[in-house]
Structure formats: C-alpha cells, structure tokens
Amino acid sequence: MAEQTVGLDVAGWVCPVPLRDSPTIVMGHGGGGAMSAELIEHLFLPAFGAAADTALGDSAVVRVGRSRLAFSTDSFVVKPMFFPGGSIGDLAVNGTVNDLAMAGARPLVLSTAFILEEGTALADIGRVAEAMGRAASVAGVRLVTGDTKVVDAGSGDGVFVNTAGIGVVPEGVDIAPGRARPGDVVIVSGDIGVHGVAVMSCREGLEFGTPVRSDSAALNGLVAAMLATGGDVHVLRDPTRGGVAATLNEIATAAGVGIELVERDMPIPQEVRDACGLLGLDPLYVANEGKLVAFVAREDADLVLASMRGHEHGVGAVVIGACVAAHPGMVVTRTGLGGTRVVDLPIGEQLPRIC
C-alpha cells in the first residue's frame, strides 16, 4: 500500500519491490512459498554477498577432494510438539535425512541442536530425544555432534530443534531441480497431504478427529532403491511446507519448464480430501514429511516406478503428470471435468477459509 512505503528508503533498499510491503518478519516468510523465496533472494543473498552460494537450496553438494558431499540444515518449530504419527523429534531427523537424500546422497551423520524454553517438562524433551534416536537408527545415520541452549519462558515454544547433516553423493549421480526436462514423467511416492492434516487436527482452535497420522519417514532407502535401477532420475524433492504445489513450482522455475498434472491421478486419501474440504484447503498445498516427487526420463519411468512400489515408503507411487516445454515456470492441472487451472506458488501459509 502506498502509505506503507513512505517510511522506507525505497532507493536504498535491496530490490525493494517484493519486500517493501512488510518491514517485519511475518509467518508467511516461513511458509515455504513465494514469501520465503523472496526473503532468500532479496535479503539473504544480497546481504551474504560473495560469500554465498547462489542457490541456498534445501541442500548443497560440495566437492571435497575426490568425493562429493551433500550438506543440509533444517530447523523444526512445529506446534504442537507431538501429533498423531510423530513428533518434532522424528521430523528433525527425517527432514534432514530427506533433504540429503533428495540430492541423491547417502546420508551419514547428523548434528542436533536444541533451543529449549525455560519451564518445558523434561519428560517431553526426553520423548523428543528418544524419537530422534529411533528415527536415526531406522535411517541408518549417526548423531555425532550437538548443542543445547535455553531461552526465557515465553521466548520459545517448548522445543526448537535444528539438525544439520552430511551425506555422500555416489559417483555418476546428478540430481537437481534444474535438471527437469520436457518429457520427464512426474512421480509422487504415495498419498499426499497426510502430515499437514495430522498436525492441523490437533492445532488449537481447529481440532478435529481423524484417523490420519503423519507420514514422517526417512526416504534415503527409497532413493537408494530408485537409483539402483540405473534409471535416469533428474529431480528428487520432498514436498514439505507448501506441499506438492510449492515443490513443483520451485522445480518449474529452477528448470524453466512447464508442468502439467492430472488431478484425477493425484493420490489424495479420502480423509485428507474431507479434512481439506471442511477447512477450505487445497491438498496440493498441504505439507508431507515422508513423500518425494521425482522427475524421471520418460523411457526409465516404468523401471523407476516399479522399484519405488517395491519399497515400503513407495508402495503408493504413481505418475501424476509430465514436464512440458509450454508455459515455462508454471504448473497447471487438468481438472476432473477436463478443464484446466493454474496451480500457483502459495504466497505464505495456507489458512482455513470460510468462503
């Protein structure tokens, strides 16, 4: 709004247009949508200057000697701490493991850092830590370093967890969002929207009963199975915040390709549809914590799909669309009735609507 820009030195602001409407951080900046992307592009990257990698993606692949290491970090601030099917502990381990796996890497070691709020029950911290230990064992990674800080009551939300991880990218593997090509087949590894619905079901003010449980899972085993086929996998991403919609938009932008989805083929469980219907949300924008989206060369799609379906975390894998040369940077979907609509990048977080 015009009034808002008055107090800002527009000329001195780094690329003022997208950020000038918010002089302070708002929740949308952490939503994984357009606002998150703009914060990185217009604030972090210019401020970091020459020191920063231009991508600042979920994970980076760096060459060390003769090997390529994948490196990733992620912070977890989920509320509530425990939800149906998981806790902030599982998410913290699986999230970073998955970020590494999405670069095609074999995750090896993780760090764990806690920011604890004064007054939080030790029993809760214990449950979170146990969940982390279990998740790390299942994923086959070791927790090798860590840190603990405590903040004043009211300055945190019980527990914040940060994990960082290192993995090794096998020889010959080259997986990145920019590698999507027209003709690629778009595969999702199973039911979408379940994590977000599970968390929402116990959020204050929205509570509803549902059998849906979080899908939080480590996907490095699934990725290894896919890569073992020798099929040409171009892109892997885990559609967390912002859901499948945000992930596909990022890929479309990074690779300069268009993506066409077929709504009818989307694996959306009825309970997720119902919960989203009730709150006015679109399942495509709801978070997942144990699913991946893969862009695979058309000729290898059947091979890769079969390998996914043979893995416990890919049983429900299906093709949901294809990568096209038309409308670069845009994701569109064919509706059940045969019409089309644009699946836009979410601006901030998705909110329940009444209209």
Add this chain to the structure above:
Amino acid sequence: MKYLDEFSDPDLAHRLLDQIHAATTGHWAIMEVCGGQTHSIIRHGIDQLLPDGIEMIHGPGCPVCVTPLEVIDKALAIAERPDVIFCSFGDMLRVPGSSQDLFRIKSRGGDVRVVYSTLYALALAREHPDPQEVLFGIGFETTAPANAMTVYQAKRMGVTNFSLLVSHVLVPPAIAAIMESPSCRVQALLAAGHVCSVMGTAGYPELADRYGVPIVVTGFEPLDILEGIRRTVLQLEQGRHEVENAYPRAVPATGNPVARRMLEDVFEVTDRSWRGIGMIPRSGWRLSDAYREWDAEARFDVGGIHTDESAICRSGEVLQGLLKPHECGAFGKECTPRNPLGATMVSSEGACAAYYLYRRLAPPGPAPAETAPAEPVAAVGHG
C-alpha cells in the same frame, strides 16, 4: 448418499454440458453471486468448458473481498491492543487495511488467533477472564447465524469480556445495487445456495421481476453449478425470468426459520459500505439494541476511525463487468495480489487477481498492462 462425490461425477457433468451447449444460441452474461461458486468454477475449470456464448461474471459474494477498508482498520486498531485476544476466520488475516494486516499485528506481538468455529472465541473468553476476546464477525447471511449464536450465548452466560466486531452484509440489496447500475451487463443470476439455506427464497421473485432477470438458486459442487447455468440458459433462451431452485436438497423455500428468528433478535438492518462498490443502503446487519453491549466497535471506541477506499481502484466497475482488469490504471502497478487495492484483487478468485495470474502465461514483454492482449481479458477476467 454422502452429498459430495455424487455431485461431481464427470460423466453427469458432461451430460449437463451437452445440454448447455445444445441450448445456447445467444450471448449471455451470467453472474454467479457467491465467491464459493467462483472458487468452484475455477477449481474445476468449468468456465473453459462452457459455450463461447456464455460469459460468467464473478459477483461480489466474497465476504473477505467486500469488507470495507474502514472496518479492517478498526479490526487492526482493536487487535493491536495488548489487552485483546483477536479471533478471526483465516481468510481475513491477509486482507490489508490502509497500512497493514492482521499478520503484521501478530508479527509485532498482537494476539491474533485463527478460529474455525465462532464458539471457540467464546470458550476462550470464558477460559481467560482477564483479556478481552474480540471476534471479527464478517460474512453474509450464511455466517451470520454463527456470529449471532455466539453473541446470544455470551449474553445468556453473562460473558462480559467478549465482543463482536460486526461487518455483516446482505445479498439481495447487493444484487439490487448491481442491477441498478445504468450500464449493468448482468442478464441472469446464480443465487448463493447457502445464503438461501438460511434465508430461504422469498426475497428473490421481486428482484427477478423488477430487473427482468432469471435467478436460479445454485449449489457449489460441479454438477450444481452446471445445473444452475443450464436452467438459467433455458430461461434466457425462452425469454423467461423466474426464480428456480436448483439446490433443493439444502434449500427449503422458507430457509431455516430457527436461524432467521435468532438473526432478527440479535441483528438489525443497517447501511453498509462494500469495498470496491461503495455504500449500499440497508445492505448489512449490526447488533440490535438488546446486544449493543457486546459491540466491539463501541467497547473499544473505534467508531471514529474513518478510512476512504482507494480513489484509483475501479474494482466496482470490474465487478459489474464494465471494465476489464488491465484497463484500470492501477492494475499490476499500485495494485497486485500481494498489495491489493480492491475487492477483485484481494481474493484469488477475484477477476483482477485471476487476470494477474493468467498474465504470466503470456509471452514476456514490457509492462503488463500494455502488453496484455485485449481479447483474453474478457474471457479471463469474467469468464
């Protein structure tokens, strides 16, 4: 019968489309009044499957879009207070007032909470007797019973730290205002099904007669929308203008008499401003005398806040199908989905926001307003 999937069957949808295509010979501009219907039309791509002769004009039935700037500024002034827990439906959080939105208030420490049910706000008030709980009571006739019940319960239970910031608006006066615009192009209306679930259909024959337009009460699933359009087209082609009910499973002619009695008790009719349209006489509700004590506007003394709508926003004309979005001087410049000036840019279903999004499909070029091809706008902005 689950009342959902049955009404989105693709095969039946195409039977209805066949009928619509077969019946359409003229060019007809049909307004779907309700934002929920607009959402459904875009969500399912229905507009693209209709004959070229049918132009859908998106109506003003989105409570989020039409809540005037002044009311939002009042909400922000209240939400900003340290002694207030401000409860709102999720959709209102991102709608900007003249200088900020509820998100910004929250980011600066304001206690702003998203509620699904209005009763939750009342429960909060009973749970926390110290702060003041304020519920942002927006919406049409469909949402009003929920807000009315919450105030009624507050009075019954003697909850004094709860109040309602009321900005209720009414559909029939808005329809009248649109139809009375001298250059109005709307030839038929799909009336909002859920408004009629509460209010019934008695108010519509007079409108159909006065303005000579078919009015079909329409639901929200794809088959409901198509049936609404089909019946409207048949009337238009046959030169009839009657009120029909294409959503009888949820709309008895009398609506919901229990809810209507509550509404009559808790609210009274008042003039209301509509964002992008302006003042419409007797087009809203405010709390009646018996419930005035629970009026947040009085309790927090924000009655003195007066904000004018943007002088450069022409969304009222866009809403009526008189102006194509890119013909507005502010389009894509002062006014974008992130920084909307008017109703049609606020909601993702609004004509301006829809056109702004579509524009990105056009080949890259200089400034959007200049490069926008003239033709697509008609179909995209209103279709």
Add this chain to the structure above:
Amino acid sequence: MCLAVPGRVDTLRERDGTLMAEVDFGGVSKDVCCEYVPDVAPGDYVIVHVGFAIQRLDEASALATLAEFQAMGILEEEFGDQEARAARQADGTAGPHPVRSFDEPGGPR
C-alpha cells in the same frame, strides 16, 4: 461466501445448555453446534458452516436431482453418441467441448 460442507450427525449431546453434535465428514469428525437444527437425529445429514449446522439435507430431493441428471442425454446416446462418450471415458475427462488451451483467449488461469 460460505464454504459449507455436508456431514452426518453421529451423536448428540448438551454442552453448556447448547445442542452439540459429533458430525462425521467421511472419516473426519468435528464438534458442531446444532441449535439451528433442533429436531436433528443421529444419522441425519446436515450442512455445516464455521462449526454450525445451518440446514438439514433432504435425501429425497438429492436423489431426485441426481435422477434428473441421469435421465439427461439418454436420447443422444440412443442416437449413436456412445462412441464419443466411450472415448471421453477412455481418456478420462475431456468431453466433446473444446477445452481452451493455454495460448488461447480464455485459457486457464
């Protein structure tokens, strides 16, 4: 305006002097205020908006509406439209109505 969703009333009870119900939305359940549909019974379907049942759904008229839709287009099918319909079913969705492409006026947004 008005996202309202059909659900089935499972159990009814009084809470703070208010008629409330556990309503099932196909596997998702939610507490809903039923003061506006006082004669509702378990098993009935209601239409729910922001936590309030605003109307009961009438099964007979729902079935009648669907039957009307089913009857439509039967004539065309008898006149040999089966092929087109079969093709439409085979490719999933698109009917004989041309879908505007992305490059055309009126394309999707």
